[in-house]
Amino acid sequence: MKATVQAISAPAGAEAPQDRKAVLAEALRRRILSMELAPGAVVDELALCDEFGLSRPPVRELLRQIAAEGYIELEANRAPRVAAMNHDSLHSFFVAAPLIYIATTQLAATNASTAEIEALKAIQVLFRQAIEARDVENRVVYNDAFHLEIGKMAHNDYLMPSLRRLLIDHARLGKIFYRHPTTDDMQQDLEVACDQHDQMIHAIEHRDPARAGQLVREHFELSRRRMAEYAAPQGLDVPIQL
Template sequence: MAKTPKTTILNPTADEAPGDRKALLNDSLRRRIVSMELAPGAVLDEVSLSEEFGLSRPPVRELMRQLAAEGYIELEPNRPARVAAMGYETLRNFFLAAPLIYVATTHLAAENATRADIERLKATQLRFRAAIAENNTVDRVFYNDQFHHEIGLASGNPYLMPSLRRLLIDHGRLGMTFYRAPVSAEAAEGLETAVIQHDQIIEAIERRDAVGASDLVRAHWDLSRKRMADFVAPQGLDIPLG
């Protein structure tokens, strides 16, 4: 199995303000977790992270609490922070919830998106296209998730966003799992279809077609769900596909 490509993280310098170094740590940890560079269940060494990013312990702890609230890591009393685990129950809940949340956020985005929301969505889609053209697996997964995150923001519903953020963490990690396999002709065709569906979703949101946008994102989910389930679930393990 091919080794997961590592994300490129700029090293913090002494000239950067603590706030900048904290933002850099925040971005680094999110990408390392979603890209599976930090595996599910891996221990996060607070001291090492403080030294790597030139930060004192309090801002690192504060960031850890924020990441735990979003579902990236797990914090327990008297135990070191760990990357959020992935197991059977995680996969089961993911496949049950994903279509519900993607359809709900996309439907609402078509009703509520502003011009600025749509422009951000288009900019993310350009980055997604570039990642595919460059065969950059990490960026491909990251910008696919960012695309759906932007849709969630455009939905304008604060009740859905925490669930969407949590969903996207594991969608990204599952994506990194099955994208490690060699890209077959069928997979390449699927990626091209995904790009086209993204464009169609943007168009539906832009013309305020909530029903059409919902149908498109449901088809978009169907495109990837079966391959993900086949790749990560051992034969005979019953995981509902949603």
């Protein structure tokens, strides 16, 4: 999928340049996760400068920052592009995701502070509301926020870059596979996933890394199975006439 970046609504008010840069960063991340900016889309630096009232140096600095996080790709003599998704990257995603999710969740159960656990509970409230409202957009956003918060709770600088990159593609995959109206069986799976979030919070709060790791393994398998069913659906049952 190729597309040129669409206009982003300029932030209201007369914020300081640093504030406008933060708003731009959040806008770009959200648009990439929501698939408003397709994988491979060109990011127009000049358009961003005009829309957010910034000069090119801070915009380029920001693009380098989110490139390091895995959201975009920077190459010499080429315009910045949204990180691609292809067969090889998706294969690597499904191989690596359980390892990273389990490691970060188990470490969170060991290292999380009380304040961090309360922050995770607050995100879970928003995720559950999105599930109940069948709100695809916020369901993807708050699921991403939930697992990113767990990564922060792990307090491991080596795992966070890998987790951030995984979550980008997990969010984009979720946007693709769950973009259609939610069926009853899909809604049931999502409610199970929401309950698993609650159980993960309980395991983390009670310092049970083994239970936390098992829960996140089951949680990812639920997601992987649904994605696999979308990619390889059962064929139509067509009678053969002889």
